[in-house]
Amino acid sequence: MLYLNTKGYIQNVIPVIFASFNLYCCVALANESNLADAVESQDYQVIGRLLDRRAEVNLPQVDGMTALHWAVYYDDFELVRKLLSAGANANAENRYGILPLSLAAINANNEMVELLISGGAEVNRTMAGGETILMIASRTGNGGAVNALLSAGADPNAEDEKEQTALMWAAAEGHKKVVEVLIGAGADINHILGSGFTPLFFAVREGNIDVSLALIEAGADINAVLSRQTERTQRAGNNASEQAVNQGLSPLLLAVRNGHFELAIELVKKGADPNDMRSGFTPLHTMSWVRKPDSSDRGDPSPNSVLAVLARSNLLKRL
Incomplete structure (x- = not known):
């Protein structure tokens, strides 16, 4: 009986134990099979084992994110280097069109941008809405990343679906150094x-004095006026600058209307015409309905200061 029981145990129980062990091993390996999951979790022990095992480095998650995406997202320079050396695709995009290089630009990490470019990342790839990597880097304001992209052949005049360029993004965000780099690159x-908006109008609308002056020094027309380009308006779609604007509005009028009084003073000093009536009214007219307390504009001078400058410009004498 003892022999039979032992034999039965060997014949029936032992195979079940081995099957369970094999199933456990398969499950464990399956849990480690996706390198992207391990990098997302920042589980460096699993990452190390998978890289040693030469796991598929480009295996995506359900949304298309790869191990390289996550490594760039976490600014893990050394891991990105290892993944690229292991054959990671620097141009992989997820379901939403996000590229590793776009994540590096969002993080304003110029060293990561340079590493990805050296690993084969294409600098003129576009994402949803036609946005380029250079536009992202220009918006975040990292001059090193912008320089690296331009040096690798990024187009400084590429347009997104709203016709906006990298220079417009940099101007709106107030990144003077990036604006100067982009101008230098053509x-x-x-x-x-x-809508008639130019880079200068974006800078003025946001009250970015240094950027506005840099654009003027580079040749931007200080007395330009907003005038809808009817043949382009249809393509502009939901562009924020397509919201109702007055025909004939100049940078000076736009500055006054938005309460950017210090900028308005600088524009007058640089030659903005204080008597311009192409919109149907002058800066002085605009001053009469602008209501903006000094304390809310981070130190901008009061409307009375603007009036004084306008008076010195002979505006009051002519009205």
Whole structure:
């Protein structure tokens, strides 16, 4: 009986134990099979085992994110280097069109941008809405990343679906150094949208004094006016600058209307025409309905200061 029981145990129980062990091993290996999951979890022990095992480095998650995407997202320079050496695709995009290089630009990490470019990342790839990597880097304001992209052949005059350029993004965000780099690379300072907006209008609307002056020094027209480009308006779609604007609005009028009084003073000093009535009214008219307390504009001078400058410009004498 003892023999039979032992024999039965060997014949029936032992195979079940081995099957369970094999199943456990398979499950464990399956849990480690996706390198992207391990990098997302920042599980460096599993990452190390998978790389040693030469796991598929480009195996995506369900949304298309790869191990390289996550490594760039976490600014893990050394891991990105290892993944690229192991054959990671620097141009992989997820379901939403996000590229590793776009994540590096969002993080304003110029060293990562340079590493990905050296690993084969294409600098003129576009994402949803036609946005380029250079536009992202220009918006975040990292001059090193912008320089690296331009040196690798990024187009400074590429347009997104709203016709906006990298220079417009940099101007709106107030990144003077990036604006200067883009201008030096040949960016069009007078590129115009369907609304009539140019880089200067974006800078003025946001009250970016240094950027506005840099654009003017580079040749932007200080007395330009907003004039809808009817043949382009249809393509401009939901562009923020397509919201209702007055025909004939100049940078000076736009500055005054938005309460950027210090900028308005600088524009007058640089030659903006204080008597311009192409919109149907002058800066002085605009001053009469602008209501903006000094404390809310981070130190901008009061409307009375602007009036004084306008008076010295002979505006009051002519009215």
